[in-house]
């Protein structure tokens with residue numbers, strides 16, 4: 581299932597947050613969204629997820645979600661959003677219970693997603709027993725359990741330290757390489773964007789407009805640390821963003 585945004589604009593009261601966003605999110609691709617603070621990245625994700633309706637423009641889902649998809653648009657948040665009193669298995673089974681899936685069918689899905697996220701040995705652990713990186717892997721496993729058409733990822737690694745971020749990026753790439761998923765991935769971190777994005781949407785400061793879409797051809801598995809092409813792309817992205825980021829920073833100070 582692809583997603584197409586056509587001329588999307590959004591206001592909160594009199595404040596224009598997004599202006600005339602047209603964008604394709606093709607199936608099986610990771611589209612990263614970068615831009616200065618307050619430019620409307622999370623708002624854009626909420627509009628795509630249908631949590632809010634755009635003030636103008638249209639968002640279409642093209643094609644049908646996978647046959648066994650329980651929730652076409654599934655979020656992954658920065659703060660993991662796990663229930664602390666439920667085990668890893670219990671957190672994942674919750675989203676299946678919501679769809680009436682229990683017993684053997686649920687156990688098989690949970691076994692599969694735990695194996696894919698390398699959490700098979702931690703099914704009975706509580707969130708408080710897990711590191712931040714593992715908690716986010718549980719959140720990813722929970723998202724995979726509903727076999728989403730598109731994952732909406734809002735700064736999923738930004739609460740983690742830099743080593744854990746590297747490990748999680750490796751995990752996401754391994755997951756994608758095994759079974760390509762579709763994601764819209766909001767991040768402040770340009771290194772993350774060039775590592776994970778098939779394309780990177782660079783937004784201007786508020787009202788957020790698309791300044792440029794940068795495409796990356798290097799396969800995800802070849803984008804390790806120290807890859808010269810990735811460094812070049814990251815520099816280019818920073819050049820695009822630097823003035824906007826400075827201006828956005830000054831705006832926040834003026835408020």
Ligand SMILES: Nc1ncnc2c1ncn2[C@@H]1O[C@H](COP(=O)(O)OP(=O)(O)OP(=O)(O)O)[C@@H](O)[C@H]1O
Pocket residue numbers: 592597615616617618619620621622623624786
């Ligand atoms: N529900 C809301 N009501 C009113 N204003 C809002 C609401 N949500 C966001 N805003 C405002 O809209 C603008 C864009 O916010 P948004 O969180 O989408 O930006 P962002 O690019 O994700 O920011 P950041 O990078 O700092 O997380 C901000 O000025 C924010 O204060």
